[in-house]
Amino acid sequence: MRGHNPLLAGLLGRCPNCGEGPLFSGFLKVAARCEACGYDLAKADSGDGPAVFVILVAGFLACFGALFTQFSFDPPIWLTMIIWLPLTLFLCLGLLRPFKGIMLAAQFANRASEARHDGQD
Secondary structure: OOOOOHHHHHHOOEOOOOOOOEOEOOOOOEOOEOOOOOOEOOOOOOOOHHHHHHHHHHHHHHHHHHHHHHHHHOOOHHHHHHHHHHHHHHHHHHHHHHHHHHHHHHHHHOOOOOOOOOOOO
8 A cells, every 4th residue: 555654553553664564463562563554563573662651641641631620620539530440541541552553563663683792773
């Protein structure tokens, strides 16, 4: 598929090379190869980047929501915890896979590779 957006493909969990095959073989496990184009996905590594972005985004949304709820409606603290702790968990789990896909696609789009320190380019 020519002319596709690799970042959009990553967001959707598709191969950043062709936009067709699945990027993941499990919830967060990157597939070894793209089923559609055969692109080697095994060398792709997003590191801790997706987790950092999830912490920032989900943390902001959950903290803002919990504080807003607490100050606006003043429910008992146990009710706030029962509502916002599971929502925070689902928000984190829901954002982790798309953020990992975007990070891997950004590496592909920018032709990034791990830095070498052995003097070779």
